[in-house]
Amino acid sequence: MTTSVFFLQRVNDHLQYLNHINQTLENDRCFEEHTHIDCFKGSSDTECKLGHWLYDEGSAEISVLENQRIKELFDGLFEPHIRFHAISKEAINKRQAGDKKGAQAAIAEMKKISNLLTSHMLELETLLRKEGVV
Numbered sequence: 001m002t003t004s005v006f007f008l009q010r011v012n013d014h015l016q017y018l019n020h021i022n023q024t025l026e027n028d029r030c031f032e033e034h035t036h037i038d039c040f041k042g043s044s045d046t047e048c049k050l051g052h053w054l055y056d057e058g059s060a061e062i063s064v065l066e067n068q069r070i071k072e073l074f075d076g077l078f079e080p081h082i083r084f085h086a087i088s089k090e091a092i093n094k095r096q097a098g099d100k101k102g103a104q105a106a107i108a109e110m111k112k113i114s115n116l117l118t119s120h121m122l123e124l125e126t127l128l129r130k131e132g133v134v
Helices: 006-026 049-055 057-063 068-096 100-130
Strands: none
Touching: 006 049, 006 068, 006 100, 049 057, 049 068, 057 068, 068 100
């Protein structure tokens, strides 16, 4: 069952993810051909805790509710969440190819998506709390 702090934790997870991607992009050693250091390379949308919840427990929890706005918010998390993770890999690939400006543009897009995800998750948490689910 989703708890009241779940959404704040997921917001924090994605802010940390964005921070790790930024640190990787800023570290030239991560992109040197013969360097063998462990740099953050991102993950897919199904590998993070929010992704696990979206595709498993959250889907089951939300499907039994009658509140249409909750269902809309839940369904509206998938596409931006997929894009957030895809763009992080795109940023790394652009940086790997030497396109620092392209990588930074991708980070800017990730920040916009992060803001959208945050607002949706916090609204979802508020509505679920009103429904007595969290």
